[in-house]
Amino acid sequence: MSPPSSRASNCLSVLRISLRIGALYDLVFAALLLLAPDVPARLLSVPRPSEDFYLWLIAVMSVMLGMVYLLAAYDPMAYAGNVLVAIGARGALAAALTAAALRGSGLDGLYLLAAVDLSFAAVHGVCWWLIGNLRAQLL
Secondary structure (H helix, E strand, C coil): CCCCCHHHHHHHHHHHHHHHHHHHHHHHHHHHHHHHHHHHHHHHHCCCCCCHHHHHHHHHHHHHHHHHHHHHHHHCCCCCCHHHHHHHHHHHHHHHHHCCCCCCCCCCCCHHHHHHHHHHHHHHHHHHHHHHHHHHHHH
């Protein structure tokens, strides 16, 4: 079995990769909302909002979240707060998307987005928890 420092390093690498993938996911989604808003609506089989303002707002928030992810991916220990925001925001977004899909007809495509966000929250959360436990073993 590898030493705790090696396992912590591996977990940190996985966390960094998952944060970068999360950032890319958010930035691509934002670009689609701004440049080709019919594409996500068609892919997810959800109606497009009647006002483009809502798409712009979601796109800006997605870019902001992507930037939070990129900072955390750069140095998760220095930007620990960003890692916690990433975990919490993804979990909250998964819950909100699931609730919206349950309440509205024709919103089943939101389940896919909820599953992706929950997966990000789980990977980030498990990695962060393992890093914390492994660091505690080293002290």
